[in-house]
Amino acid sequence: TQLLEQSPQFLSIQEGENLTVYCNSSSVFSSLQWYRQEPGEGPVLLVTVVTGGEVKKLKRLTFQFGDARKDSSLHITAAQPGDTGLYLCAGDGSWGKLQFGAGTQVVVTP
Amino acid sequence: EPEVTQTPSHQVTQMGQEVILRCVPISNHLYFYWYRQILGQKVEFLVSFYNNEISEKSEIFDDQFSVERPDGSNFTLKIRSTKLEDSAMYFCASRNDRATEAFFGQGTRLTVV
DSSP states (O other), rough: OOOOEOOOSSEEEEETEEEEEEEEEEESSSSSEEEEOTTSOOOOOEEEOOOOEEEEEETTTEEOOOTTTTTEEEEEEEEGGGOEEEEEEEOOOOGGGGEOOEEEEEEEOO | OOEEEEEEEEEEEEETTOEEEEEOOOOOOEEEEEEEETSSSSSEEEEEEETEEEEOTTOOOOTTEEEEEOOOOOOEESSOOOOOOOOOEEEEESSTTTOOOEEEEEEEEEEEO
């Protein structure tokens, strides 16, 4: 089983601050997806990264895939209370199944 | 925008009873999945389904579990005899192919009492 470790587990910051969430594995993934999950709801896809070294931007969110395709990071610039949520990374496995990390709970206070 | 829909949103059942969780994947998708998330834990893969058969299943997906695509639109997960430890959020997901993004439904919260 390919394990994905996310860090930190919990992050509490003030509005306007920046934050980075990490997703690491000892295994290589063909692609990696980032999701955000609200309590009692399903994961909502944010982005998919495929190529080693790839950087994708989604407004104030910047996603990076490591050169070796074993790790990824999510950076949020000038965080807002609406960014509060559980951020999950998930690596692609056989038959398109996803291996999820445990998630990073982000809380942004006004 | 197309979405994966799941019903019911919440199901309470007695231990030992059978439950069927229903999903309507996105219409042109070919790969279908069930995941579960026990409260406070990570999302875990249960089973993948392609071309009307199971393509892969996890250790969690034992003989008590089955999946079916009874028609062109529905994808169901059946738990034959529920146990207390089956209480969890169950998510259905679908993909157009193995290399594209997976889209998740809102989930069914199953509570076994």
